[in-house]
Amino acid sequence: MKVLVTGAAGFIGFSVAKKLLERGDDVVGFDVVNDYYDPALKEARLEVLEQTAQHTQGTFTFIRANLADKAIVDQCFKDHQFDRVIHLAAQAGVRYSLENPLAYVESNLIGFTNIIEACRYNKTPHLTYASTSSVYGANTTMPFSEKHGVNHPVQFYAATKRANELMAHSYSHLFGLPTTGLRFFTVYGPWGRPDMAPFKFTKNIIEGKTIQVYNHGNHSRDFTFISDIVEGVIRTSDQIAQPNPNWDSNNPDPSTSYAPFRIFNIGNNNPVKLIDFINAIEQSTGHSAIKELLPLQPGDVQDTLADSTALQNAVGYKPSVSVEDGVQQFVDWYRDFYKA
Structure with a gap:
């Protein structure tokens, strides 16, 4: 197949x-x-993709541009007939959305609109896009289920991603565009983002620097290893969304529809206390962390836990990498990449 992957760096x-x-x-x-975050890491990822394409039957073409530029997005779809679109580009980060909300409008709202419009006019068979567990916001019922209400986001980032889900449904309804949203839980692993806790903790622990531990490490996250996430994303993209013939407007299921629309959680279904995750990094690095214990930050949620049963039933998604193994793989990559 020919697949468009946004956010490829x-x-x-x-x-x-x-x-x-x-x-x-x-x-x-x-x-x-x-x-x-560091563009050098993004450039290194692109080099790996170029090298990978040289040793496989696939080809890699890269477009360096802003999704908010509608003309370039339209030209991309004109030049290529996509069998699938996997839209992963977004302005991420909970705390940054408090500082620069307009960046989220440009990427998560305007960029998403340009992509879904291009999918509509070019009759893309299936659009799979990134949402986030942050949409559950003030919800405290665990585990988080796609059937729960998500109308009370606690930061602007989550609000923009919830908007993507609503926009996708309107296009599935109006134009018959098959769409699937994936609510990512905390993703970590080799080539991970420097602005996320696993990366920052590992870096500072290895360098003997203090790490900031919010909520004294007592909140939990459904840490999900990158290879498990990738498997779920591709399986979901391969299987085109279909209308739910049993959808009942009197008792509506918010995760499906009479239109070709789906929303899935994609997580590990195994919450880990932040302090235990730090302990795993200490074990893998052989260093003890110097901790600065701080209160929970504005916009953070206390706990996350995914119910991924629906995704498992739909595409056979079943995460297999333990936190201990995942942390070790990340630490090994970090030491190799940064010669640490």
Whole structure:
């Protein structure tokens, strides 16, 4: 197949694109390669994709541009007939959304609109896009289920991703465009983002620097290893969304529809206390962390836990990498990449 992967220089986008190339798909990557975090890491990921394409039957084409530029997005779809679109580009980060909300409007709202419009006019068979567990916001019922209400986000980032889900449903309804949203839980692993806790903790622990531990490490996250995420994303993209024939408007299921629309959680279904995750990094690095214990930050949620049963039933998704193994793989990659 020919697949468009937006955010191809990003952590998840790169990992998905690499896996698609390895199985022989032709991949068009699209990314602005901004400086939200170290562009050198993004460039290194792109080099790996170029190298991977040279040793597989797949091809890799890269478009360095902003998804908010509608003309370039339209030209991309004109030049290529995509069998699938996997839209992973977004302005991420909970705390940054408190500082620069307009960046989220440009990427998560305008960029998403340009992509879904292009899918509509070019009759793309299936759009799979990234949502986030952050949409559950003030919800405290565990585990988080796609059937729960998500109308009370606690930061602007989550609000924009919830907007994507609603926008996708409108296009599925109006134009019959098959769409699937994936609510990612905390993703970590090799080539991970420097702005995320696993990366920052590992870096500072190895360098003997203090780590900031919010909520005294007592909150939990459903840490999910990147290879498990990639497997779920590709399986979901391969299976085109279909209308739910049993959808009942009197008792509506918010995760499906009479239209070709789906939303899935994609997580590990195994919450880990932050302090235990730090302990795993200490074990893998052989260093003890110097901790600065701080209160929970504005916009953070206390706990996350995914109920991924629906995704497992739909595409056979079943995460297999333990936190101990995943942390060790990340630490090994970090030491090799940064010669640490």
